[in-house]
Amino acid sequence: MNRVYLDYNATTPVEPEVLDAMLPYFSGEFGNAASIHTPGQRARAAVEPAREQVAALIGARAQEIVFTSGGTESDNHAVFGVVRQAFLPVPSSNADSLPHIITTAIEHEAVLNACQALEKSGVRVTLLATNREGQIDLDELRRAVRPETVLITIMHANNELGTVQPLDEVGRIAKERDIYFHTDAVQSAGRVPIDVNKFGVDLLSLSAHKFYGPKGIGALYIRSGTRLRQLLYGGHHQRGFRPGTENVAGIVGLGKAAEIARKSLAADARRVSTLRDKLEQGLLARVPHARVNGGTASRAPNTTNLVFPGIEGEALLIALDLKGLACSTGAACSSGAVEPSHVLTAIGMPPEEARASLRFSLGRQTTEQEIDFALQVVPSAVEQLRELSPTYPKVAEAR
Numbered sequence: 048m049n050r051v052y053l054d055y056n057a058t059t060p061v062e063p064e065v066l067d068a069m070l071p072y073f074s075g076e077f078g079n080a081a082s083i084h085t086p087g088q089r090a091r092a093a094v095e096p097a098r099e100q101v102a103a104l105i106g107a108r109a110q111e112i113v114f115t116s117g118g119t120e121s122d123n124h125a126v127f128g129v130v131r132q133a134f135l136p137v138p139s140s141n142a143d144s145l146p147h148i149i150t151t152a153i154e155h156e157a158v159l160n161a162c163q164a165l166e167k168s169g170v171r172v173t174l175l176a177t178n179r180e181g182q183i184d185l186d187e188l189r190r191a192v193r194p195e196t197v198l199i200t201i202m203h204a205n206n207e208l209g210t211v212q213p214l215d216e217v218g219r220i221a222k223e224r225d226i227y228f229h230t231d232a233v234q235s236a237g238r239v240p241i242d243v244n245k246f247g248v249d250l251l252s253l254s255a256h257k258f259y260g261p262k263g264i265g266a267l268y269i270r271s272g273t274r275l276r277q278l279l280y281g282g283h284h285q286r287g288f289r290p291g292t293e294n295v296a297g298i299v300g301l302g303k304a305a306e307i308a309r310k311s312l313a314a315d316a317r318r319v320s321t322l323r324d325k326l327e328q329g330l331l332a333r334v335p336h337a338r339v340n341g342g343t344a345s346r347a348p349n350t351t352n353l354v355f356p357g358i359e360g361e362a363l364l365i366a367l368d369l370k371g372l373a374c375s376t377g378a379a380c381s382s383g384a385v386e387p388s389h390v391l392t393a394i395g396m397p398p399e400e401a402r403a404s405l406r407f408s409l410g411r412q413t414t415e416q417e418i419d420f421a422l423q424v425v426p427s428a429v430e431q432l433r434e435l436s437p438t439y440p441k442v443a444e445a446r
């Protein structure tokens with residue numbers, strides 16, 4: 048069967064050049080990068096250039112990059128690290144001085160659930176709302192700042208909608224108020240230009256498997272001078288700040304993927320956004336009542352999220368999978384959950400519309416033929432499901 052993958056926001060395939068760079072470090076060059084003998088030094092010699100490659104992708108310096116196990120760890124490290132450094136132990140007796148975090152209602156669970164865990168120990172959290180397009184209001188951000196605010200954590204590109212937040216303006220606000228600023232750039236790194244100095248971020252999370260590197264490896268950018276409590280305690284790796292034997296092959300893969308992404312970012316974005324627009328326009332033209340969620344905001348070039356009123360997104364996803372097309376109803380980590388996407392409800396969609404939405408995310412390997420295939424199978428699958436739907440006739444009448 049013809050299989051078409053349009054779920055690159057969930058994960059991407061490892062680029063052959065990345066795999067080639069990694070392979071020697073599984074068995075030939077298997078040394079521990081912390082060992083002082085020659086095999087160890089050879090492993091170390093592979094780790095440090097990767098740090099430079101990652102730094103170059105985001106306009107940072109190599110010493111500001113800490114390797115982690117991926118986006119989730121980087122996000123947790125940033126959120127817990129800032130709060131614990133500033134306020135440990137949390138002064139539970141004095142409610143006025145409880146630390147405060149500002150974030151958004153559309154963050155990935157790696158940030159949202161970290162903030163929620165801190166909230167249980169007394170930390171105050173403000174969740175900024177967004178408009179229908181998934182963008183925050185900068186005045187609301189300014190109003191949310193309190194004397195106790197220690198961290199603003201606002202994602203760059205949203206994983207479900209692709210909407211991109213105005214990070215340079217957020218950075219200016221954070222700087223004016225002397226508050227640390229973290230961004231989850233897991234969906235934008237390698238897809239959208241990033242310059243940590245232009246954005247004024249102090250902390251930034253990225254993950255290799257979203258830009259054609261391996262799973263289970265990522266990085267946290269930490270601006271020099273940022274006061275951050277470490278998350279893990281152990282040996283002396285990465286100056287004791289992020290202990291654990293370094294995943295040398297993974298780090299080499301992350302570095303290579305970052306280098307390729309830096310060189311091909313502009314061309315990839317042009318090609319992929321043309322295909323994304325073709326898919327989007329084609330679906331809007333072929334499927335009655337379909338609409339794009341967050342379509343007029345500034346977006347990552349590869350993502351589109353559409354609502355097909357009158358159907359269940361999960362049922363459509365399964366029908367499309369049976370025809371050979373892989374896409375998503377939202378964050379991969381929450382699929383199987385019956386709850387509608389927290390992102391789509393946060394932008395103000397009613398639950399039945401959020402449940403009737405699908406995300407298509409394209410990538411470097413996506414071809415025009417694949418888009419033509421999607422344009423053929425999606426409209427017919429929606430039509431079939433609508434024929435069985437008790438709610439569709441009402442939806443159609445209402446428009």
Ligand code: PLP
Nearest residue numbers: 117118119155157206233234254
């Ligand atoms: N943040 C965002 C925006 C994501 O999309 C993801 C993964 O889907 C993560 C964080 C978690 O990254 P990882 O899978 O590397 O833990």
